[in-house]
Amino acid sequence: MTCCDAATGAGARMRSGWLAASCLLSLLWAVPSLAQPAAQEPQALPAVAAPAPPAAVAPVDPAGEPTPAEAMTRKQANRHAIGLTGGFTTGSGFAYRRYFDNTVLQLSGVAFVSDRGDQSMVLAGLSVAQYVVIWHRGATRGIIPNSTALRVVGGASFYQNRSSTQVTNFITDPACIGRSSNCGTIEQTSVKKDRTSLVGVGAGIGFEFGALMRPGFSLSLDLLLTAAFDEQGLSFLLPLPQMALMYNW
Secondary structure, X not given: OOHHHHHXXXXXXXXXXXXXXXXXXXHHHHHHHHHOOOOOOOOOOOOOOOOOOOOOOOOEOXXXXXXXXXXXXXXXOOOEEEEEEEOOOOOOEEEEEEEEOOEEEEEEEEEEEEHHHOEEEEEEEEEEEEEEXXXXXXXXXXXXXXXXXXXXXXXXXXXXXXXXXXXXXXXXXXXXXXXXXXXXXXXXXXXXXXXXXXXXXXXXXXXXXXXXXXXXXXXXXXEEEEEEEEOOEEEEEEEEEEEEEEEEO
8 A cells, every 4th residue: 555545544534533523513412402392382370350449438536436427327226216205396295216227207195184075185296307417426424425316307296175164154034024124133054165276297407315326215306397277277387396205225
């Protein structure tokens, strides 16, 4: 073998080695890319409903007094009441109340009979009231009521008074008339019966103090513009007071 042949063989072997090294580097570069998993598409998160806003709460004064908004939304807590009432517009005597939240229906009446029915008096009434604002102070000490209410009132009443009066008259003796000029007198007695009937209607405002948010006593004071009618028409038009002392439960 000549020197030229040896040089040619050495060059071929060198080129084969470079080719083998290049193939090995290509394989090493491709393996990591094949080992990596394919990228996953991002999954959409389930929709979550937004939380509901908190319910509005009426503000309360830090000192314990109700704010105007709280006082306007308060409701009295009783259902029944019995007691006494006095006045003309909505009646006097014994009274019964039925509460429907802040609406009040009241019935009242009284009757007196004497002289075996010759003297009698009847006064009956019906009224409706609405509590507009209730102030509640919580626990209090002493005689100060813990609840006060502003109310509007309207109602009607019926009043009747019957009486019998014995009347004595002295008249000339009928048997003597025409017979003598000096006739005596005789006593004549009669019974006079009187009857007075009035129907009253009125409306106004007032206040009530006491147990409105719990069982107990309450006192109401009202002033009502009242119109009274008798058999001949309008008898009077006056502002008249009305009051009631009730036990509520």
